[in-house]
Amino acid sequence: MALAYKTRKRLALAILMLGVPLYIVVAVTVVGWFERPGFLVELLIYIILGVIWAFPLKFVFKGIGQPDPDA
Structure with missing residues (x-):
């Protein structure tokens, strides 16, 4: 079942406003549990976590910047 454009747009906004900041806090906390690696290793970890x-959630964000196809 595909999500409607309006639903995907609202869900994408909620993910960006609530989910990503929460994900950042969790990622920094988890990395902080381990002994601090070298600068480049830590940078690589944050880059990977920033993309992963x-x-x-790719299906939610796909086509959000386009005009509403239902309109």
């Missing part, structure tokens, strides 16, 4: 969240 979007893959499962």
Whole structure:
């Protein structure tokens, strides 16, 4: 079942406003549990974590910037 454009737009906004900040806090907390790695390793970890969240949510963000196809 495909989500309607309006629903996807609202869900994308909720993810960006609530989910991403929460994800950032969780990622920083989890990385903080371990002994601090070197700068480049830590940077690589944050880059990977910064990209990985979007893959499962790709279907929500696909086509959001386009005009409403139902209109």
